[in-house]
Amino acid sequence: MRKIFKAMMLGLLVSGLWASPQVGAAQDLIPTKRLILSENTDLPGGDIASIFDTTLEACERACLSNKSCLAFTFNTKNGSCFPKSSVGEAAAYQGAYSGVVLTAAKGAEALAKLRRPELAFLPDYEIDSVREQASGLANMHV
Numbered sequence: 579m580r581k582i583f584k585a586m587m588l589g590l591l592v593s594g595l596w597a598s599p600q601v602g603a604a605q606d607l608i609p610t611k612r613l614i615l616s617e618n619t620d621l622p623g624g625d626i627a628s629i630f631d632t633t634l635e636a637c638e639r640a641c642l643s644n645k646s647c648l649a650f651t652f653n654t655k656n657g658s659c660f661p662k663s664s665v666g667e668a669a670a671y672q673g674a675y676s677g678v679v680l681t682a683a684k685g686a687e688a689l690a691k692l693r694r695p696e697l698a699f700l701p702d703y704e705i706d707s708v709r710e711q712a713s714g715l716a717n718m719h720v
Contacts, residue, residue: 608686609713611642613677620671621651621678624664632659634675635717641679651676 626646629637634652637659641647647661655673665678697705 608682608690610682611679612682613638613642613679615675615677615717616668617675618670618672619651619676620669620674621649621662621666621676622669623666624649624662626661626663629659629661631657633657637661638677638717641677647679649676649678 626644629640632640632652634654637650637652640659641650641661644661646663649662649665651660651662651671652658652675653660653671653673654675668676
């Protein structure tokens with residue numbers, strides 16, 4: 579039953595309809611940026627930098643923390659990460675993951691704050707747990 583409940587809350591979080599009212603000032607209620615991840619895909623060109631001997635998760639964080647990064651390609655064969663300033667045309671490449679950055683819709687944060695009281699029965703630690711699970715959804719198939 580708990581897993582079903584978590585799955586329902588995860589669905590609400592992913593749809594952008596819900597967030598926590600009591601989070602630290604540094605944490606957004608709705609992520610300002612998120613990724614759409616594609617397997618066996620390269621996005622040629624637009625490289626900002628090359629990061630070697632890294633992981634997919636570290637590559638994602640590097641892109642999301644860089645204001646100039648609009649996409650990235652991660653090569654699983656050699657652990658290389660290529661944050662990108664533009665989104666090139668996708669090309670098939672076995673062993674690569676590419677992510678495209680999406681920004682939150684204008685007003686999503688305000689809507690999340692408005693909707694949070696509807697989930698007042700949830701303790702903050704449950705909300706934090708669901709938020710953490712939602713942030714890793716793109717990697718669950720890896």
